[in-house]
Amino acid sequence: MWRDAVLVAGKDLRIELRSRVALWQVVPFAVLVLVLFGFALGPGRAALRTAAPGLYWLAVLFSTILVTQRSFAIESGEGTRDGLRLAGIDPAGVFLGKAAAVAAQLVAVQVVLGAGIVILFDVRFDAVWLALVASVLATLGLAAAGVLYGALSSGLRVRETLLPLLVLPIVAPVLIAGSRAWSAAITGAVASGASWLKILGPFAAVYVAMGVVLYGPLQETA
Template sequence: MWHDAVLVAGKDLRIEARARVGLWQVVPFAVLVLVLLAFAIGPDQAALRHAAPGIFWVALLFSTVLAIQRSVAVESGEGTRDGLRLSGIDPAGIFLGKAAAVGLQLLALQLVLWAGMTLLFDVRVHVVWLAVVASLLATVGLACAGVLYGALSAGLRVRDTLLPLLVLPVLAPVLLAGSKAWEASLNGAAASGTQWLKILVPFAVIYLVVGIVLYGPLQEAG
């Protein structure tokens, strides 16, 4: 399973490195969301600083949807899905591999967003470990839940419109917990932030386990 996962993740990342869709479309989109939300809030520096964690996570969530759509699109052409299925790779391995590829891209994206936030909103992360742990946990959750819903919508003609409707409400707890944890780490209040990790941990674990179990049946359904 782990070997298969590494293979699939390597394949997805290699495609990504060659096509550069993530670099030239998803990353600029995420930065664009940062800027647009700042426009919506106004140039008040204090208000922006207050809203910064929320803006960060909303941008990340929207970009997650794009990354998932991209991850599904890679498998959609020329019977690729059937090829993957027939290759004898463990479905759980496919799930883990695709989730890992998406997760790594999301981590890179968060670095960019963090830099953008520091530049544009003039915020500083005071409790670094809290922000990093929250981001890592959230990334696992986002990638696993996202890949699952991506697989669910994979064979559909309406997948591009259906996926956000399906996946965004499901990701709402990550948005809440992530932005609260980041808010705490920006304000230097680690104690109130650690509580939110208690949301992020079960979310990540549950969707990881459910994905390993359900990805096989889900693929047959596509």
């Protein structure tokens, strides 16, 4: 399972390295979202600074949708998904590999977004470690939930409209816990911020586990 996961993740990331879709489309999109939020809230620094964690995580959620869609768009061409199955790769490995690749791309997006809110919204972190831990856990959860639903809607003609409807309510806890943990990291209220990790951690664990179990049935032939 793990070897297959590494193979699939390597394949997805290699395709990304060569096509650079995430780099040249998703990252600019995420930054654009930040700038648009800035326009919507006005130039007042105080308002922007308070809203920054929420805006950051909303931008991450939107990027998750795009990265997931891309992750399954590369599978749909010329029966690639069927090829993966014929190659005898463990479905759980496919899930873990795709989730790892999505997570890696989300980390890249978040690095840029984090710099974005520091530069554009003038945010200073009091507890950087808290923000980092929250990000890592949230990314795992987002990638797992995204890939699970991406597989569900992959190959459907309506996937562009269906995927956000399915994924966004599911990842609402990540938005809540992530932005609360980040505001705590900014203001330095470490104790209350750390308690939000108790939601992000189980969320990631539950969705990774569900993906490992449920990805197999999703891939079966009719």
